Amino acid sequence: MSKHVVILGAGYAGLRALHELQKGNNEIKITLVDQNDYHFEATDIHEVAAGIQTSERITYPIKDVVKSTCTTFVQGTVEKIDSDNQEVHLKDQAPLSYDYLIVALGYESESFGIPGVEEFSLKMVDIPTSEKVYQHLTEQMKAYKETKDENCLKIVVCGAGFTGIELLGSLVEGKKKLAEIAGVEPDKIQLYCVEAVTRLLPMFSEKLGGYGIDHLKKWGVNFLVGKPIKEIKQDTVVYLNDQETNELKELAAKTIIWTTGVSGSHVVGDSGFAAKRGRVMVQPDLTDPDHNNVYIIGDCSAVMDKESNRPYPTTAQISLKMGEHAGKNIKAQLKGEPTKEFTFKSLGSVASIGNSHAFGEVGKMEVKGYPASVIKKTIMDRSLFETGGIKEMLAKGRFDFYR
Ligand code: NAD
Structure with a gap:
């Protein structure tokens, strides 16, 4: 009988994992769960807040990336994960049972308990x-x-x-x-x-x-x-x-x-995982320390950077890499092969300041001004491609490299 993989969250990490698992001829059934019926580019929401971009421009329908032959999309709110009974509890919907679970529920605003x-x-x-x-x-x-x-x-x-x-x-x-x-x-x-x-x-x-x-x-x-x-x-x-x-x-x-600042989804801690500010220190293969069939990725996950001896910062780039890696490791487990350790080399990061200015690092190189804004848009287009494929990249990508 085919195994059931449940993916919680259709952000960068969840959709990249979905993409990996839908590739090839796998004997699996996938269920993707998200509270929304759209994916949004979390790195671009500040543009919507400031009114320089519409939300349509930074979102696309989840159904566009779901392969109906192997994947079912469920729009619902995850309330709790029962990892002992391998079940996910959704608000006002029947629970979902799983053989493998990918937790990619993203982040929440962190108030640090400051009054008001x-x-x-x-x-x-x-x-x-x-x-x-x-x-x-x-x-x-x-x-x-x-x-x-x-x-x-x-x-x-x-x-x-x-x-x-x-x-x-x-x-x-x-x-x-x-x-x-x-x-x-x-x-x-x-x-x-x-x-x-x-x-x-x-x-x-x-x-x-x-x-x-x-x-x-x-x-x-x-x-x-x-x-x-x-x-x-x-x-x-x-x-x-x-x-x-x-x-x-x-x-x-x-x-x-x-x-x-942000913390990982409250659902992770509420479900009994050992989370600190909603982030679980995962095993090197990205599984939960107590469950080798539960992958915790993206902003809910903390992975140690052996070079700095601190967890990697949460970024879209690392979330995409984790999604790909979790998908590959589940495929390996299904074949009875060992899982692989997650490794990450940051390609750098670029902060935009408006549409035609940016600054940041690409590899070891510092970039500034208009050229940096072109690089930033290329990074945005690439992340759109990684979750949504060529269709979403062409429809929603940034190609306005004007001065
Ligand atoms: P952050 O933790 O990076 O920055 C929060 C800032 O708020 C810090 O400078 C901190 O000193 C300050 N702060 C905290 N408490 C405060 C207080 N009581 N009073 C005043 N200042 C206070 O958080 P973020 O900017 O929300 O980013 C969250 C994560 O997402 C980070 O890891 C970030 O790198 C990542 N991110 C990446 C990108 C990108 O790569 N393009 C974009 C946005 C966010």
Whole structure:
């Protein structure tokens, strides 16, 4: 009888695993589960939040990549994994049993328990939350027209990590459209970034990180660095201004966007896996330490980088590689062959700051400016190709290499 592989999550890791498992003539039945009927490019959601891209542009239907001869797609919400009984429990649907399971449920916004984050700031983690950010922004611009309250024109991004920086770049670009709604000059829209540490973007050299930050400053972004946020109140960010005196300061703004980091899906910890911030330290072949038929990949997974002795950072690039690897290892297990250890060599990473500027590393080379933005778009196109094939890459890829 053919074995049943269940894949949870249709993000980068899940879809790349699906692609691998659908390849060739395998005696398997696959079920793919996702709460949405579309895949979204998680690396591009900041563009939707800033209103410089529509969500249609960064999504495609999951059915487009499902081979109906071997795969069934189930739209549903995973509530719990019962790994002892090899079952997945879905909200309001019959449980699914599996022989092999791939957990690729992605990430969630991390509040670090800071008071007021859930109530008074906007998350930006998926399509609905990104669309909500843009909708909120347009509402504030309209409110300014009525009230002339300057705080309606103030936007605070909390955290200057990769996500915060890319969002600020897109907001700089989106300012013109927002200003038109408010009936003001773009310069009247004030962008702030409040960041806990002083050494920004530690994955890059200081000079390279500085290049991106300096550009954002030049384009009008106000950075408050070395200022950990302690609380979010209604329309107010409270931050520690002086570590020695414990002096707190407040920054008022009608739009506060929370981008201070992510954790893996809560489902992983809720299901009894040994997770820290939703991430499980997996075996070298990407299986759970207690279950050799359960692969945990993408943002729910922590894999040790033997060179740095720290887990690899979560990126789309590593998620895609993990998906491919998990798919190959399951195929090996089905043939009675040993699984292989996961190895990863980062190709580098590039942060976009708007549509035609970027900075980052490709291999050992530092790239900046317009050429870096071309590289960034090539990376985006490649990841679209890896999950969605040529069809989605041609339909949704970035080929606007203009100056
Ligand atoms: P991050 O952890 O990389 O950055 C979060 C930032 O918020 C840090 O600079 C941190 O010091 C700051 N911060 C944390 N708590 C704070 C507080 N209380 N007050 C003020 N600042 C605070 O998180 P991210 O930017 O959300 O990225 C998550 C992961 O996704 C990272 O691994 C990142 O590299 C990856 N990512 C990659 C890409 C890409 O490759 N294009 C894009 C986006 C995200």
